[in-house]
Amino acid sequence: SMDEELQVRGAGFDEIDDDFLLHEVGHYLTNFQETFMPLGLHVFGRDWSADGLDTMMNSILDNTDSSEAQRQAIYQKLQMSPAAEIEALLNGLNGRFISPGKGNDPIRTPDALPTGRNFYALDGSLLPTRVGFDIGQQLAAPVLAGEKGNIEGHEVGDRNKQGVILWASDSVRDEGAMIAFGMKLLGVRPIWNSRGIIKGLERLPLNEEQPQRLDVLFTTSGLFRDLYGEHLVLLDKASLLALDASRDLIIRDYPALAVALNAALEALGEWQQGGDEALDKNLVAANWVNEAIQRLAQQPDIDPAQLGRETSLRVFGIAPGAYGAGINRLVERSAAWEDRSELADVFIKRMAHAYGSGLQGESQPDLFKxxxxxxxxxxxxxxxxxxxxxxxxxxFDYLGGFNLAVETVSGQQPGSAVINHSNNDNLRIDDLPQVLLGELRARYLNPQWIKPLMNEGYAGARTMGSEFIEYLWGWQVTSPEIITDQVWEEVKAVYVDDSLQLGLDEFLGDGHQQHVQTNILAVMLVAIDKGFWDADLDTQKQLAEQFAANII
Structure with a gap:
């Protein structure tokens, strides 16, 4: 319901003032209006329509303070792009030169225009840049202050780690802001040389701006590992540098762990400084102590060096040469699993490879758990x-899978948030349910998203039914507390019953598009069969009859 989506200060419609509710609904709708979405599909080499060109221009310029000359330059580059794409393809096929150019989201970075160039990204040794680190600091500030995220994760206890997912594609776009976000939670910053290349790390002192050091578990995609492998070592050392801030206290108060601690910190080399920070302000150190004590009790004969280093591991990902967390492939084969925990097991098995100083992706499933x-x-x-x-x-493969794995191992779903930094002037951290349900309404149930796709024939239908519906199913399996019965009812109303009166039922039932319609019906029936959607009997009958009619 809208009550659930708004989540107005944790209160329902019946518990709040009408004026306040109206104010919040206004904000909710404004967010939709300000959200960018694709206008149909990109067709290689096809010229812009006048409306499309104006829309793209407004989208870019809404995010920039530009002169008339700059506006004209952007307009011309947009107009040039379709022909430039064809020319670049032909040059490539003929073994000729393709002009290089910056690659990025044109709305975020207009310098990426015109398209069709051999795009390049930032040198990994520059990430995070000073700009990227500044963005990361801003994003981390409300988390460190306890204004965003799970407040229980700011105290010494059983569950206080922050899980941060690193993707290569976003690192290219954001100049390493998510890397910086994780570093700032640890209370660590890069040291740059005069050319902007990172030459080391610096531990930030605890103060009002850095009230504590949060413990961070990093998971990385296969592409991030390939492109930015040196950053996996850097993040490992950042975590060790945070641990080092309580070294003197740990050696004094827990002498039995001294050898293990020194072994863990060896990877820092000359970066070791030592420190006497209290454990309630340094959760990296607090967790290392607690986990080392627990493991020592379970394995009294363990080698101290092994104990210290393995307990300090905080960077995990897919095995070298492998890609994907495995959830996305398995969730499609619904007959291959019965319980959600089976998917969690796949995520853990694939993502349990440790990276860092002296580590090249060794499988450590028990440590990852x-x-x-x-x-x-x-x-x-x-x-x-x-x-x-x-x-x-x-x-849903990485974030949904991460949450499902935490739920399976700990018995509790973690809090989950999406950091939106597509616009550096409007940085946001929103809860996952708010983002998913907001995107559902702003895009997939929105006629302004659907109608342009209907102009693209089968390709447009496939985007609706073989992509959106399949990915909605992925979120259903990994996050059933978010994708409720109401979501399926609204999706059915639009895509099966044509509640928006777009002629969508006829469009999806025409020609090859009927295969897409059949897939939509099949996914809905599987959602019912597996107990995720408690649909009434009339709905079940309608879906089953239409599915049968399509395939017979």
Whole structure:
């Protein structure tokens, strides 16, 4: 219901003032109006329509303070783009030169225009840039202050780790802001040389701006590992540098752990400084102590060096040469699993490879489970104006899978948030339910998103039924507390019953589009069969009869 989506200060419609509710609904709708979404599909080499060109111009210029000369330059580059794409393809096929150019979201970075160039990204040794680190600091501030995220994750206890997901594509767009976000939670910053290349790390002192050091569990995509492998070592050392801030206290108060601690900190080399920070202000150190004591009790004969280093591991990902967390492939094969925990097991098995100083992706499933059990909050950054959470399968694969794995290991779903930094002037951290349900209304139930796709024939239908619906199913399996019966009822109303009166039922039932319609019906029937959607008998009968009619 709208009551659930608004989540107005945790109160329902019956508990709040009408004026306040109206104010909040206004904000809710304004967010929709300000949300960018694709206008149909990109067709290679097809010239812009006049309306499309105006819409794109307004989208870009809304995010910039530009002169008339700059406006004209952007307009001309947009007009040039379709022909430039064709020319670049032909040059490539003929073995000729393709002009290089910056690659990024054109709304975020107009310098990415015209398209059709051989795009390049920032040198990894520059990430995070000073700009990227400043953005990361701003994003981390409300989390450190306890204004965003799970407040329980700011205290010594069983579940206080922050899970941060790192993707290569967003690191290109945001100049390493999510890397910086994780560093700032740890209370660490890069040291740059005069050319902007990172040459080391510096531990920030605890103060009003850095009230504590939060413990961060990093998970990385395969592409991030390939492109920014040196950053996995850097983040490992950032975590160790935070641990080092309580070294003197740990050696004094827990002498039995001294050898293990020194072994863990060896990877820092000359970066070791030592420190006497209290454990209630340094959750990296507090968790290291608690986990080392627990493991020592379970394995009294363990080698101290092994104990110290393994307990300090905080960077995990897919095995070298592998890609994807595995949830996206398995969730489609609904007959291959019965319980959601089976998918969690796949995520854990695939993502349990440790990276860092002296580590090249060794499988450590037990250590990964131990870290997952302590996660109270997960974060995924989004620096794109084009891609949402339900138009690709990576989001539920990594974030949904992460949350499901934490739930399976600890028995509790973590809090989960999406960091939107596609516009540096409007940085946002929103709860996952708010983002998913907002995107559902702003895009997939919105006639302004659907109608342009209907002009694209089968390709448009496929975007609706073989992509959106499939990815909605992925979120259903990983986050059933968000994708409720009401979501399926509204999706059915639009895509099966044509409640928006767009002629969508006829469009999806025409020609090859009927295969897409059949897939939509099949996914809905599977959602019912597996107990995720408690549909009434009339709905079940309608879907089953239409599905049968399509395939017989």
């Amino acid at each position: 131990q870290q997952l059990a302590g996660v109270s909050q997960t974060f995924l950054g989004r620096a794109s104006n084009l891609y949402g959470l339900m138009d690709n399968n990576d989001a």
